[in-house]
Amino acid sequence: xxxxxxxxxxxxxxxxxxxxxxxxxxxxxxxxxxxxxxxxxxxxxxxxxxxxxxxxxxxxxxxxxxxxxxxxxxxxxxxxxxxxxxxxxxxxxxxxxxxxxxxxxxxxxxxxxxxxxxxxxxxxxxxxxxxxxxxxxxxxxxxxxxxxxxxxxxxxxxxxxxxxxxxxxxxxxxxxxxxxxxxxxxxxxxxxxxxxxxxxxxxxxxxxxx
Amino acid sequence: xxxxxxxxxxxxxxxxxxxxxxxxxxxxxxxxxxxxxxxxxxxxxxxxxxxxxxxxxxxxxxxxxxxxxxxxxxxxxxxxxxxxxxxxxxxxxxxxxxxxxxxxxxxxxxxxxxxxxxxxxxxxxxxxxxxxxxxxxxxxxxxxxxxxxxxxxxxxxxxxxxxxxxxxxxxxxxxxxxxxxxxxxxxxxxxxxxxxxxxxxxxxxxxxxxxxxxxxxxxxxxxxxxxxxxxxxxxxxxxxxxxxxxxxxxxxxxxxxxxxxxxxxxxxxxxxxxxxxxxxxxxxxxxxxxxxxxxxxxxxxxxxxxxxxxxxxxxxxxxxxxxxxxxxxxxxxxxxxxxxxxxxxxxxxxxxxxxxxxxxxxxxxxxxxxxxxxxx
Numbered sequence: 338x339x340x341x342x343x344x345x346x347x348x349x350x351x352x353x354x355x356x357x358x359x360x361x362x363x364x365x366x367x368x369x370x371x372x373x374x375x376x377x378x379x380x381x382x383x384x385x386x387x388x389x390x391x392x393x394x395x396x397x398x399x400x401x402x403x404x405x406x407x408x409x410x411x412x413x414x415x416x417x418x419x420x421x422x423x424x425x426x427x428x429x430x431x432x433x434x435x436x437x438x439x440x441x442x443x444x445x446x447x448x449x450x451x452x453x454x455x456x457x458x459x460x461x462x463x464x465x466x467x468x469x470x471x472x473x474x475x476x477x478x479x480x481x482x483x484x485x486x487x488x489x490x491x492x493x494x495x496x497x498x499x500x501x502x503x504x505x506x507x508x509x510x511x512x513x514x515x516x517x518x519x520x521x522x523x524x525x526x527x528x529x530x531x532x533x534x535x536x537x538x539x540x541x542x543x544x545x546x547x
Numbered sequence: 548x549x550x551x552x553x554x555x556x557x558x559x560x561x562x563x564x565x566x567x568x569x570x571x572x573x574x575x576x577x578x579x580x581x582x583x584x585x586x587x588x589x590x591x592x593x594x595x596x597x598x599x600x601x602x603x604x605x606x607x608x609x610x611x612x613x614x615x616x617x618x619x620x621x622x623x624x625x626x627x628x629x630x631x632x633x634x635x636x637x638x639x640x641x642x643x644x645x646x647x648x649x650x651x652x653x654x655x656x657x658x659x660x661x662x663x664x665x666x667x668x669x670x671x672x673x674x675x676x677x678x679x680x681x682x683x684x685x686x687x688x689x690x691x692x693x694x695x696x697x698x699x700x701x702x703x704x705x706x707x708x709x710x711x712x713x714x715x716x717x718x719x720x721x722x723x724x725x726x727x728x729x730x731x732x733x734x735x736x737x738x739x740x741x742x743x744x745x746x747x748x749x750x751x752x753x754x755x756x757x758x759x760x761x762x763x764x765x766x767x768x769x770x771x772x773x774x775x776x777x778x779x780x781x782x783x784x785x786x787x788x789x790x791x792x793x794x795x796x797x798x799x800x801x802x803x804x805x806x807x808x809x810x811x812x813x814x815x816x817x818x819x820x821x822x823x824x825x826x827x828x829x830x831x832x833x834x835x836x837x838x839x840x841x842x843x844x845x846x847x848x849x850x851x852x853x854x855x856x857x858x859x860x861x862x863x864x865x866x867x868x869x870x871x872x873x874x875x876x877x878x879x880x881x882x883x884x885x886x887x888x889x890x891x892x893x894x895x896x897x898x899x900x901x902x903x904x905x906x907x908x909x910x911x912x913x914x915x916x917x918x919x920x921x922x923x
Binding site for chain 1: 642737739742745746749750804807808809810811812813814815816817818918919
């Protein structure tokens with residue numbers, strides 16, 4: 338699904354992540370690691386929101402460097418701590434993402450309903466609590482027709498009921514659309530709630546399967 | 548030694564205020580403040596030394612002798628204080644400053660007031676410097692009433708702000724959310740390129756106002772001074788270049804906004820060409836009032852020529868910000884250098900060449916640095 342070649346990411350000349358050659362398999366992949374090991378850096382690199390050396394290819398034909406537009410159309414990302422312009426409403430942000438990602442009409446309705454966001458989604462995001470903002474950010478990652486969805490720390494700040502809803506979205510999307518998932522978390526995998534989760538570990542500035 | 552609360556306020560809110568408003572303060576300093584301290588007199592040969600000194604200090608002496616000028620100065624200081632007050636309140640509601648609501652208010656109110664007074668005093672240093680200068684100059688030139696009122700007024704502004712901060716921190720029932728009460732634009736379409744324009748409407752009205760006033764003054768001055776040379780492309784070119792320079796702080800802020808609030812869009816499937824055109828569309832929107840004015844006073848061909856020049860210059864200023872040096876001071880130095888070079892080109896009537904070079908360089912710099920700038 339995702340082929341990583343000679344990836345190197347440094348901050349102020351300190352290497353924080355180095356992956357020589359790794360292929361991430363299709364399906365649901367759970368990236369584990371302690372705080373500060375480079376999970377978010379890896380996901381941000383794979384989402385194309387931070388610069389890095391090397392290359393990442395999706396399904397062996399779409400390179401993040403050479404086909405940057407096509408790659409970004411197929412890979413969606415939700416940040417651990419999302420930041421949006423606070424005057425925009427949830428609805429306006431959804432519309433913005435739907436236009437950018439070329440989403441089918443009314444695709445968001447299912448997500449808004451199942452995550453129970455109807456009462457506040459039309460308010461400015463500056464009035465949202467951190468949990469409400471996180472749910473919106475997760476919803477935005479499902480907008481469009483992605484082949485891969487990257488969710489950075491998807492379980493933080495949201496309640497247990499919403500976590501179950503998120504797991505159901507991931508399961509449905511994975512089974513019915515064949516979408517791959519890369520989830521990062523320092524928490525243990527809840528394998529009984531998600532089908533066939535594969536575990537990756539970020540350790541000693543590199544990423545490998547457990 | 549400063550108490551712990553003062554140190555925290557200085558490191559967070561006060562430092563943040565100066566960082567965010569560096570451009571605004573620089574513009575004010577270059578325009579108003581320098582004239583306040585020293586108004587240069589042209590052709591001084593027929594004047595005595597005393598007369599030259601009086602002219603040099605004309606602005607400050609007027610403000611300590613004339614109640615209307617004093618009132619004007621007091622309004623400007625009040626505007627500065629309100630601006631800083633609004634900035635501090637907008638910061639206090641952010642998550643990273645919430646700790647002040649459950650730590651600082653455990654101190655006695657007197658201590659809190661002292662800490663906030665010091666913080667506001669340091670935020671107000673630019674207007675205090677002006678006030679001090681006016682007082683000293685006023686006393687030397689035997690004006691006593693207004694120089695006496697000035698420190699009282701400044702003390703009132705600073706303690707008033709400190710009082711409101713303390714009340715805000717201690718009144719937990721007070722609504723600590725930002726207002727989004729601009730209903731008239733709530734349902735306007737907000738395409739991606741226009742988001743910074745809305746950010747201005749919601750958050751940076753003062754910067755926008757100062758930019759437009761500066762821009763307006765430049766355009767009207769050029770129009771009045773050279774009304775008999777409206778067909779001279781060089782006059783029109785200098786007008787439009789000045790308009791772009793007036794917008795340089797807003798251009799800088801658009802980059803800051805993009806890097807902070809639109810970072811999510813780096814994952815959008817937008818080509819570099821499209822992102823480049825987004826800024827062109829944004830800048831065209833920002834200078835819409837000036838564009839209408841140019842269409843009213845210049846021929847269509849001149850108008851199109853100078854608008855393309857303005858767009859190319861703005862794109863070049865924006866492209867610089869994708870480079871490694873993104874600090875305001877370095878950016879403004881580069882902008883100043885480009886202004887001098889562009890002025891020379893305009894004086895030689897090389898507008899089309901200048902436009903073409905600006906477009907080419909801006910796209911080259913942008914294309915080379917866009918993805919590298921993700922590390923900033």
